[in-house]
Amino acid sequence: MMHIVKIILITLFLASTHTLRAAQEEETPQAPVDSIRLSLLTCAPGEEIYSLFGHTAIRYENPARGIDAVFNYGMFSFNTPNFILRFALGQTDYELGVSNYERFASEYSYYGRSVWQQNLNLTPQEKQKLVALLEANYQPQNRVYRYNFFYDNCATRPRDIIEESVAGKVIYAADPADANQTRSFRDIVHQYTQGHPWAQFGIDLCIGSEADRPIDDRQTMFAPFYLMNFFSTAHIAENSRSRSLITDTEKIVDCEKWLATQESEIEKEPYLPTPLQVALALFMLTAGATIYGLKKKKGLWGIDLVLFGTAGIAGCILAFLALFSEHPAVTSNYLLLVFHPGQLFCLPFIIHAVRKKKRSWYHLFNFIVLTFFILLFPLIPQRFDLAVVPLALCLLIRSASNLILTYKHKK
Structure with missing residues (x-):
């Protein structure tokens, strides 16, 4: 009888040891x-x-x-x-x-x-x-x-x-x-x-x-x-x-x-004008030069070379992004009405017309497009930086100047 009890105790001990070891093995990977x-x-x-x-x-x-x-x-x-x-x-x-x-x-x-x-x-x-x-x-x-x-x-x-x-x-x-x-x-x-x-x-x-x-x-x-x-x-x-x-x-x-x-430290850095301030200053300079040119009956083609050339380069970049970029947010850019490649490609004809005091159909087209752009500015389904308005006005008054000078010249 004692042998049977010993066998039972030893069996229970071994079983409990095996169970404890198995539980430890299960918990070991879980701990980390x-x-x-x-x-x-x-x-x-x-x-x-x-x-x-x-x-x-x-x-x-x-x-x-x-x-x-x-x-x-x-x-x-x-x-x-x-x-x-x-x-x-x-x-x-x-x-x-x-x-x-x-x-x-x-x-x-x-x-x-x-x-x-x-x-x-x-x-x-x-x-x-x-x-x-x-x-x-x-x-x-x-x-x-x-x-x-x-x-x-x-x-x-x-x-x-x-x-x-x-x-x-x-x-x-x-x-x-x-x-x-x-x-x-x-x-x-x-x-x-x-x-x-x-x-x-x-x-x-x-x-x-x-x-x-x-x-x-x-x-x-x-x-x-x-x-x-x-x-x-x-x-x-x-x-x-x-x-x-x-x-x-x-x-x-x-x-x-x-x-x-x-x-x-930033407060001590030199002041840098904002895009709107630069655009307004450019507009005032362009307006002043245009008024002077109208009084003197001069086309001032150098101003057109800079303005339309720069706008045309910007237009080429915007058109490139709209046509070829995979960025979904750069398509349908209404700024192409203001800055477009045509201003660069047509630049030789624009300058030629100003120098020869001939009416430019491009200036007429540009005047109409920019007039509608500025008048309908709040209704266009795209938000623009306000600096765009004086920049568009610079191009607008230069086209208007050509039309006025050539009209007087023909009369």
């Missing part, structure tokens, strides 16, 4: 996953034109493996062959880069750009999937992608891959304060180019009426801080359960004192 932290990083704007809108990245922390890395979809190089041409054509290729977090944070601290971190509220399985997706994206054959400023950029890529990793669906809550407010791509561009009037003027010249149509909440997330705000109130819906997408938000690089110092 629980310690993994994934978060969305949002970086403050910089001073360069490509950094005015801020930046977005994903931080991956795995203490068990000594990993603290930042996955950055905004890597590009100005040294890429034909970079400017490819950018104009909408054929710029960006790629996913990975860097050490300390190096990433040091770089943004050096340039005085604060960084906010939003910790993602993911399950262990979702964390594993997101890490696997990031690692797959970083493979050499996958890391390069065709960049599109409004639709596929360094903010939309992190959003999409996070959405793909969750088991349920990410639901974004609209801000009640914005319930009756509509935005366009141009509105958001203007929001981030405040204080940079020449950058804003250049962008406004290039993007057409497509940038002025109303966009939905999801489309606003091309801008990093819009993405950050929507993430802060988003939740994950899975079956009948729901949980917040973000557990907490913290500023991990704080450059407020640095920025205060920089603002005081």
Whole structure:
């Protein structure tokens, strides 16, 4: 009987030991996953034109493996062959880069750009999937992608891959304060180019009426801080359960004192006139010279050479973008009514007509088009920088001058 009891006890001991060991083996792989932290990083704007809108990245922390890395979809190089041409054509290729977090944070601290971190509220399985997706994206054959400023950029890529990793669906809550407010791509561009009037003027010249149509909440997330705000109130819906997408938000690089110092330094920099001020000054000079020319009955063809030549070069750039660029927002640009290639191609005939005091049919056509453009300015379905109006008036009064002089000459 004692032998039977011993056998039973030994059997139970071995069984319990096996069960404990199996449980430990199941928990061992799970422990590192629980310690993994994934978060969305949002970086403050910089001073360069490509950094005015801020930046977005994903931080991956795995203490068990000594990993603290930042996955950055905004890597590009100005040294890429034909970079400017490819950018104009909408054929710029960006790629996913990975860097050490300390190096990433040091770089943004050096340039005085604060960084906010939003910790993602993911399950262990979702964390594993997101890490696997990031690692797959970083493979050499996958890391390069065709960049599109409004639709596929360094903010939309992190959003999409996070959405793909969750088991349920990410639901974004609209801000009640914005319930009756509509935005366009141009509105958001203007929001981030405040204080940079020449950058804003250049962008406004290039993007057409497509940038002025109303966009939905999801489309606003091309801008990093819009993405950050929507993430802060988003939740994950899975079956009948729901949980917040973000557990907490913290500023991990704080450059407020640095920025205060920089603002005081900027105030000491020499004043730079805005595009509108330059355009108004040019209009007054052109109007004064035109009045002088009418009194003296002189065509002043040198002024026309500069004005129509410059407008024609600008028109060639706008036409090239509208016809050949893959950027969807540069088509249907009504500024081609003011600046178009015809002003450059017809320049020899324009100058010849002025020098010979002959009526130019081009000037008549230009006068009619620009008159309608200025009169119908508020009704055109595209927002223009106000500097365009005095620039259009410069061309208008030069065409009117030719028509007046040749009319008097014929009489």
